[in-house]
Amino acid sequence: MSSRDAELLISVDRNGSESMQRQVERQLRDAIRGGTLRPGSEVPSTRDLARDLGISRPLVMEAYAQLAAEGYLALRQGAAPRVADTAPERQAYDLPPESFPTAIFRYDFRPGSPDLSTFPSARWLKAVEAALKAMTPDDFGYGQRYGVLLLRQALADYLGRVRGVSGDPRQILITSGFEQARASMARALKRRGVTQLAVEDPGYHDRDIWLAAGLRLIPIPVDENGIDVAALARSEAQAVLLTPAHQSPTGVVMSGARRLALASWLREKNAVALEDDYDAEFRYDRAPVGALQGLAPDNVVYAGTVSKTLAPALRLGWMVVPPDLLLMFEDELRLMDCGRGRIEQFALASFLTTGDYDRHLRKMRALYRDRREALLAVLGAELPEAEVGGISAGLHATVRFPRRLDEEAILESANKRGMGLSFLRRHYLGAAPDESTLLLSYASMPESALRTALRTLATIVDG
Structure with missing residues (x-):
């Protein structure tokens, strides 16, 4: 964006007790101090601002020069005027975290998302x-x-x-x-x-x-x-x-x-x-x-x-x-x-x-089928005691173990390795079975990454 395109929320009162130059200086200074104009932000040229406010250009030039002298604006010949990099940053507030934080995992087995890269x-x-x-x-x-x-x-x-x-x-x-x-x-x-x-x-x-x-x-x-x-x-x-x-x-x-x-x-x-x-x-x-x-x-x-x-x-x-x-x-x-x-x-x-919707679905069905087969092959080799279900359709499988796992320890260990996991237990409103069941999505990872992640998961489960 050029300074010709930059707009600025500034006005002047011709009947005010403060001079119009001072009004321009004050409003720009307050905007920079308050953080509404950030360091590096482009501001209108003196010609454009003077035209927009209906005042003389020399008046705006004087205001810009004063702000540059105070360290608020950076003025260079032939370049658009900008807020100086040394200008005050926006005040930081102690804001509460977002209600729905999104964890980013290298390997994410949690159900809910398709392969977004496709x-x-x-x-x-x-x-x-x-x-x-x-x-x-x-x-x-x-x-x-x-x-x-x-x-x-x-x-x-x-x-x-x-x-x-x-x-x-x-x-x-x-x-x-x-x-x-x-x-x-x-x-x-x-x-x-x-x-x-x-x-x-x-x-x-x-x-x-x-x-x-x-x-x-x-x-x-x-x-x-x-x-x-x-x-x-x-x-x-x-x-x-x-x-x-x-x-x-x-x-x-x-x-x-x-x-x-x-x-x-x-x-x-x-x-x-x-x-x-x-x-x-x-x-x-x-x-x-x-x-x-x-x-x-x-x-x-x-x-x-x-x-x-x-x-x-x-x-x-x-x-x-x-x-x-x-x-x-x-x-x-x-x-x-x-x-x-x-x-x-x-x-x-x-x-x-x-x-196009039908064509996309056919393509994704074939892709997810291959990933499902990879999941079944690795689980069969690495976790033979587990029973895999729910795989005739959808984007995730259930992996049921004949015993109760230390689910909290597994989740913590997986998290440290950049792996997102989810157990079936949290989905029960009533009493959950004693045995543990993992929910494993095979949708969001390429086949090679999926195989690697599953082998790593097997070592975590085996302790």
Whole structure:
């Protein structure tokens, strides 16, 4: 940026008791001392500032010269004026740490993120260019608060074709990801009169949003067939949160019999299921399993995002909402914000309709399948006593040991070696089994790094 482009928040009062030169000096000096103008920052040229303030240039030159003499400005012939490097730095404050710090590990086995290095930047850039060409002036305004119609139509086609989701584009609400979706779910359930929410056990460990909405959480056991629907029916739950296609975090798939039983319970009780279809696109050695929503579209709120398929940074997700809940969910989203970024929505619509999304998924399926095979091979050789599960789909595996490990010591040792780990125990709301189970993501590391990290992990576990 040149000094001709630099703008500065300064004004002068022609009727003030202080001279205009002194006013300019004082405001610049205060801005530098206060840290709003940092060392090295460019300031407007004397000509530009004089023009912007409507005062004479010599007056500004005198002010700049005085500040340079005091050590606040650096003035050089032929160069743009800048704040001197020796000028005072911004005052440091004792601020609290961020609520959600992000630890950076050399080897990160913690589930939750895809391989961010594979984001299809070139294809996404083309989608953004196509979006900008297609958008009308009105599309840059405040309209389409609950989602761009073009994206909702593209998602209705895609979700129907790939996930068996039944819904009109009008039923699709665009969110900034699952966190916003579940916040609106929690508040909408409370408005509907729901007080008892069943959750899978083990399941999601972050439960604050549900509790903050005043919901009581009822843990329902999960076994090799998914959530125990018989136990759910015996409970006082009026709604249930679940991940039927690839249970989080065990990785099991809800059986057909359980799905039918759950759909029947939902209809009989007029209950609501909140289905998070978080990584169902990634399957390897099993046939695709459709969304639960297709069995009970009037009782299931279906949620998905691009956080696992493309990248969390896009902050794009969706909910397919039953017609009788639609206005309530729109109300909750309206209270949160004015909608999601529309340029990104048009870009995702283009990405879906051109087939780029399908092509990217095929590429990533092959990549993750190879990494999964590498994980199985190394674990089989290095930790033969462990039982590996949840690997028919998704981006992580469960590794169950026939004994209780010293989990805290393992986490500490792994942390010292730059390795992020997570155990299943923290995902239980009720009593956890005595044996230890590791959750190992194979998504974010190249195959060579994954093999190295797994061998290192084996030495840590063996002590």
